[in-house]
Each structure stands twice: as structure tokens, then as C-alpha cells.
Amino acid sequence: MAGRFSRTEIEELKAIVERGNLTEAAAELQKKLESLGKTPLDVAITGESGAGKSSFVNAILGLNEDEGAAKTGVTQTTMEPKAYPHPRLPNVKIWDLPGIGTPNFQADKYLKQVKFNNYDFFIIVTATRFTSHHTSLAREIHKMGKRFYYVRSKVDNDLRAEQRRRNFNEARTLQEIREDCVENLRKAGEASPRVFLLSNWELANYDFPLLQETLEKELDDQKRHVLILALPNISAKILQKKKAELQEHIWEVALLSCAIGALPVPGLSLVCDVAILVFHMKGYCVAFGLDDESLTGLAAQVDKPVAELKSAIKKSPLASAITKEFVLTVLSRSLCGALMLVELILNFVPGLGSLAGGVISFVTTRYMLQSFLDEAAEDAQKVLTRALEPRAKESI
Ligand SMILES: Nc1nc2c(ncn2[C@@H]2O[C@H](COP(=O)(O)OP(=O)(O)OP(=O)(O)O)[C@@H](O)[C@H]2O)c(=O)[nH]1
Ligand SMILES: [Mg+2]
Structure with a gap:
């Protein structure tokens, strides 16, 4: 009032x-x-090639495929992180990091190369299963004193495929994907995995709201303020x-x-x-x-x-x-x-x-x-x- x-x-x-x-x-x-x-907020998005990193950058920033958006569907070969500033809040940057999929991937070298210290936290994305590349990366990030979050993207694809089955139940399918991710992560050495399921085409659904709340809880007051104001107006x-x-x-x-x-x-x-x-x-x-x-x-x-x-x-x-x-x-x-x-x-x-x-x-x-x-x-x-x-x- x-x-x-x-x-x-x-x-x-x-x-x-x-x-x-x-x-x-x-x-x-x-x-x-x-x-x-003016508090800066720098978020790093990483994962293997094709996981949906660039699409996630665009979804979070509300960018369309034309001006300023991260190019999607094209294979990246560069080892340079690319910054995508928020279109209206220049202190907020989402960083599209190079893919982590090469067979001789080394988490520590990768993190040095992408200048890990520049980021407030990391989002590790997969569209399929989590492997030892993801967990060794997470371990290194943790060692450097930074936070990371596991994201499983493209769940809209999984749900569409499952919909053809007679006893389709969305909540159950999502739970199965979640359990499968948790199991992959455990096998790859993660003791207490936490995974957020999302679709870059429907950010307001699935676990994105939960991811957002988790980030809010784990950021300090100033960064939380900036994060909230930068969120896309989707709900x-x-x-x-x-x-x-x-x-x-x-x-x-x-x-x-x-x-x-x-x-x-x-x-x-x-x-x-x-x-x-x-x-x-x-x-x-x-x-x-x-x-x-x-x-x-x-x-x-x-x-x-x-x-x-x-x-x-x-x-x-x-x-x-x-x-x-x-x-x-x-x-x-x-x-x-x-x-x-x-x-x-x-x-x-x-x-x-x-x-x-x-x-x-x-x-x-x-x-x-x-x-x-x-x-x-x-x-x-x-x-x-x-x-x-x-x-x-x-x-x-
Ligand atoms: N159905 C569905 N498709 C997605 C989603 N996210 C990304 N894609 C598609 O997956 C493909 C790869 O997405 P990108 O965002 O380019 O993946 P990337 O991780 O940036 O790939 P690199 O740049 O090669 O490392 C593109 O054809 C996207 O349109 C999603 O949430 N749902
Ligand atoms: Mg990309």
C-alpha cells in the first residue's frame, strides 16, 4: 500500500x-x-557440442536467432568463450563456452583456457547422458571455489517420443529421465547429484523455475538482485x-x-x-x-x-x-x-x-x-x- x-x-x-x-x-x-x-553477473554455460548451450544462452536472454543471438546448430571449433551481454542490462553476461567433448578432454586445462575465474557460476549442459567429462569438470570447478549446476536439456524431445506410448505419463517420464541422469552422475563419481531438466523452447516449464530459485538462494544479495532483474519475463x-x-x-x-x-x-x-x-x-x-x-x-x-x-x-x-x-x-x-x-x-x-x-x-x-x-x-x-x-x- x-x-x-x-x-x-x-x-x-x-x-x-x-x-x-x-x-x-x-x-x-x-x-x-x-x-x-552495476554489479556484474557472469554465467558460464558449458557442455558437449550440440547439447543446446547456445540455445540456452538465447532462451535466458530472450534473444531470437537474428541479431545478437548465439548461433545454434553449428559446430563450434574455437576454444574462446563468447560473451553474450543481456540486451538491456550490460552488467549481465552469459558466456557460451567451447564444447567439452574431445576424447582427450582435460578439465583443468579447459578451465584455465576459458578463464574460469571470470564467472560467478557454471551451468553444465547435456542433452543425453552425463559422463566422466561432466563430473571431472564439476570437480575442478568445485576445487576452484566456484559453483556448478547440472542441466539436462531438450526434455521436450524425450516427452514427444514417449507420448506415442499408450500409458504415457509426463511426470513419470520426467522422473525416469531425472533418475537416469542421477545414476549416470553417480557412476561417473558424483556423490550427491542434483539435475535440472529443461527445454530451451519452454523455459517457463519443467525444472527451470527450480534452477532459478536455487540460484537465487545460493547467490549473495547484490548478485541475486541482478539475476532477478535479468530473468526473461516468461511467467x-x-x-x-x-x-x-x-x-x-x-x-x-x-x-x-x-x-x-x-x-x-x-x-x-x-x-x-x-x-x-x-x-x-x-x-x-x-x-x-x-x-x-x-x-x-x-x-x-x-x-x-x-x-x-x-x-x-x-x-x-x-x-x-x-x-x-x-x-x-x-x-x-x-x-x-x-x-x-x-x-x-x-x-x-x-x-x-x-x-x-x-x-x-x-x-x-x-x-x-x-x-x-x-x-x-x-x-x-x-x-x-x-x-x-x-x-x-x-x-x-
Ligand atoms: N527440441 C529441442 N531442441 C533443442 C533444444 N536446445 C537446443 N536444441 C537444438 O539442438 C541443436 C544444437 O543446439 P545448440 O544450441 O546449437 O547446441 P550447442 O551446445 O551450442 O552446440 P555447439 O555450439 O556445437 O557446441 C540445435 O539444432 C537446436 O535447435 C531443446 O531444448 N529442445
Ligand atoms: Mg553453440
Whole structure:
């Protein structure tokens, strides 16, 4: 709820105004928020040739086979890892590593060659069975103090083949594949194997959500934040996660705005720092795929006209339309609601009165970002629903 203040928020607000040195507080908050947005995340995808590494890179980044995507179906001969930056978050890179299939494969040499230290974690992919190449690689990765995850790709193929059988049961087939993988891994020397089954064509299904949750649990706070924002917008659950993650940082942005707003800087907007709002609102749109590039990519993926997806957007503008002028217009509309909250908080914490400028900034920023986040999340869900709807001719 936009109008409610938590105890922590009020305590932080009091602390920041009581500390007195607002320039320092603003600089500190600015640094914290900037480093959060710029934290690098480097994910290495490895496995034998044809396992579906390049397809996984494209699926995770939401790239289509045309511009910027990793080439699939072609045999790689190079030993150079290739970086695929996230199309909108340049600090996130997925690395397509060379195949590991050569008969004289040596895990330690391979890891040196691909500069293992550059990656936050490794995903080891197979489309068939796991062998000693995979496990020796995993052991070396572990020795280097890094994490790895085993992925079994192309399960859509396996399910399709099994569907022809009379007693087909999807859950049972998946369980059989999982048990088979675990057994291969045990035989190849892995003591406690954990395998994620997925299809690069249907990332929202099978074990990808579980892999994603596991990664979130095992990454530190900053990297988790970056990972969540970089995830492809393929399910309602991912959209909710993004919303919660962005929401968690609203009050920090508002505190920054408070510290700036309380400073007697001539010429600075009295109500709040508009540039901060522009920056974060644009960020929300990009995270939710409410920008031209993401919508065009999604339209190509689901084979629908981009205008059809755009028509599902009801409330928020696209990232490119968020300008200072746009924010000022919304501000003048929201000011009444925000000022009522200012009054509420000033009555609630009387000592804050002396810093009315900062408090107004805090409340207005928080109010604006919260309302915008709610609307952008709602629109993103509408776009997703529209993208996943069966096409008109199919529903006849
Ligand atoms: N059905 C199905 N096919 C897939 C999947 N992932 C990849 N493929 C297909 O498998 C083939 C190999 O995929 P790539 O992504 O090129 O494999 P790679 O591991 O990058 O191969 P190299 O670059 O040779 O090392 C391509 O024809 C893909 O279209 C999947 O999840 N399901
Ligand atoms: Mg490849």
C-alpha cells in the first residue's frame, strides 16, 4: 500500500535527518544504489557440442536467432568463450563456452583456457547422458571455489517420443529421465547429484523455475538482485519476483531523495528530485520488458504483431517515453495524494518538521515510485497474458 509507512522506514528517515550531515548521507545512498545497479553477473554455460548451450544462452536472454543471438546448430571449433551481454542490462553476461567433448578432454586445462575465474557460476549442459567429462569438470570447478549446476536439456524431445506410448505419463517420464541422469552422475563419481531438466523452447516449464530459485538462494544479495532483474519475463511468478525486488529498494531511493531534498540547494525542485524518478521509472519498464526492443523480441518469439502486445498496455508508458516532462505531469497529478501523506508523517513524527523539504521529497518519491511500479507490473502481466494467448486462428 502506497500510504503505509513501516517502522524501519520511519526509523531510517529519522536517523538520516538526525545525522545532520545530509551531503554525506546522500553520497552514501547514491553509491549504494549505483553499485547495486552495476554489479556484474557472469554465467558460464558449458557442455558437449550440440547439447543446446547456445540455445540456452538465447532462451535466458530472450534473444531470437537474428541479431545478437548465439548461433545454434553449428559446430563450434574455437576454444574462446563468447560473451553474450543481456540486451538491456550490460552488467549481465552469459558466456557460451567451447564444447567439452574431445576424447582427450582435460578439465583443468579447459578451465584455465576459458578463464574460469571470470564467472560467478557454471551451468553444465547435456542433452543425453552425463559422463566422466561432466563430473571431472564439476570437480575442478568445485576445487576452484566456484559453483556448478547440472542441466539436462531438450526434455521436450524425450516427452514427444514417449507420448506415442499408450500409458504415457509426463511426470513419470520426467522422473525416469531425472533418475537416469542421477545414476549416470553417480557412476561417473558424483556423490550427491542434483539435475535440472529443461527445454530451451519452454523455459517457463519443467525444472527451470527450480534452477532459478536455487540460484537465487545460493547467490549473495547484490548478485541475486541482478539475476532477478535479468530473468526473461516468461511467467507471472518471475514478474512478481521482479516487482518484489524493485519494491524492496524504493525506500532507499526515497531516502536518497530525502537527503537531497533537505539540502538547501538553490534551483533544485522543491518537491523531489525528478531525475531520480526518471531513472528508476525507466529501470522498472526495462525490467518488465515494457520497452520497444523487448516487445519486438517477444512479438517475434510468439509470432504476433508487436502492436497486438502493445495494445495490452493500459497504464504505464514505454521506457522511451519516460522523460522529465512526463514525470512532472504525473507529479502534478499525484501531488495531492502525496502531500496528504506528508502531513500524516509530519504529525506522526513531529521532530521531522524542521526538515520538511526532505520529508516531502521522501514521501513524494516513494509514492510516485510505488504507484508506477504497481502499474508497470500490472501492464507487464497483461502483455504476458496477451503473448501467451492462442492466436485467433488457432482458437477457432
Ligand atoms: N527440441 C529441442 N531442441 C533443442 C533444444 N536446445 C537446443 N536444441 C537444438 O539442438 C541443436 C544444437 O543446439 P545448440 O544450441 O546449437 O547446441 P550447442 O551446445 O551450442 O552446440 P555447439 O555450439 O556445437 O557446441 C540445435 O539444432 C537446436 O535447435 C531443446 O531444448 N529442445
Ligand atoms: Mg553453440
